[in-house]
Amino acid sequence: MPDEVRQDAVDEDDWADRHVARWRDHWVDVPFEDDVEAIVVRIGRLMRHFRATTQLALAEVGLQDFEYETLHHLMVRDTPGHASPSALAADLGISGAGMTGRLDALEKAGWIQRRASVDDRRRVDIELTKAGAEIWRRAIQLRGKAEHEVVHALDPDERATLAGLLRKMTLVVEQGS
Amino acid sequence: MPDEVRQDAVDEDDWADRHVARWRDHWVDVPFEDDVEAIVVRIGRLMRHFRATTQLALAEVGLQDFEYETLHHLMVRDTPGHASPSALAADLGISGAGMTGRLDALEKAGWIQRRASVDDRRRVDIELTKAGAEIWRRAIQLRGKAEHEVVHALDPDERATLAGLLRKMTLVVEQGS
């Protein structure tokens, strides 16, 4: 087997492989499934990469991480561009206090607007402004590029397979509630 | 097709599927590859779940998230139980200042010890204590259970396939440096 042609065929080790090997050498006594560990570690590393590239993209359009994340969740829900603070906080997985802080920042920047509800005056409706929608759109396009680059390491068939396998796991996560 | 038997065969939609469908309905004008988006979103959701369950596990052994993460990286490197603050900070992807803060907390708790290097007196060696190793071991066992549960939604063949597909992507990430 010639050495220069193996490129794609063999696929050298990644960080996770080295991690698992290291672990097995040093920590034999800790119970440990290497295939599970390798998968979880890879997911973690990919996520870390996505976070990092997202942040680069955001810096380019002049948006902080938490601002983008909030705008994004606001757009992506079933009532795009509208939500109550508490519902949005639940989506984002942050506390109510944190939500108030984010909304303060976003409102000051002009990306969203708080609007008092008329029928229930405890409630507040968050509304994305035009400027907010615009900057979100620019951010998401940049972000998409980085994701495309990584995921297109796989061909369409492989992507479909991966998506299916991941779905099996997310379903477990979502049903175990 | 009887309704109770379809269980595994059909595999209902997960959050990512609904997300993609919603997106296509509402935001046709935003350029968008659904297979990429679904994969990235699922990875994000899995990661989120792992983080949440890890935190539950840590609460049980009485360790904070950042404490565990630091101990873990300290154990998992090629010199297990030993590192310099800056090397560890790089592994963890946090700042030097943040590292100092974490080490202060860990040292006060008795999980690690700072040890001044003799040959280069700028350097500090971080050393895991016995107590630190012990609590890390307990934490990692609990954490492993939650990961096992999710990943074992797949059979061994599927796990191998998944690991391979993920590796293709992590390699892109790691090489693009």
Added chain:
DNA sequence: GCCATTTAATTCGCTGACGAACTATTCGTC
């Protein structure tokens, strides 16, 4: 119809992390 309970959002004090400035030590070169 009034009072206790629940619900929505905000304020407050604290904490972990960051970037920038700082201190101490070593390296490099002249």
Added chain:
DNA sequence: GACGAATAGTTCGTCAGCGAATTAAATGGC
């Protein structure tokens, strides 16, 4: 072998997020 640049770690001021307490409004008994 001395002085400027580089390197390791810490200190300092700031910020986002959290949990707990707070304010305000709606709901549910009786």
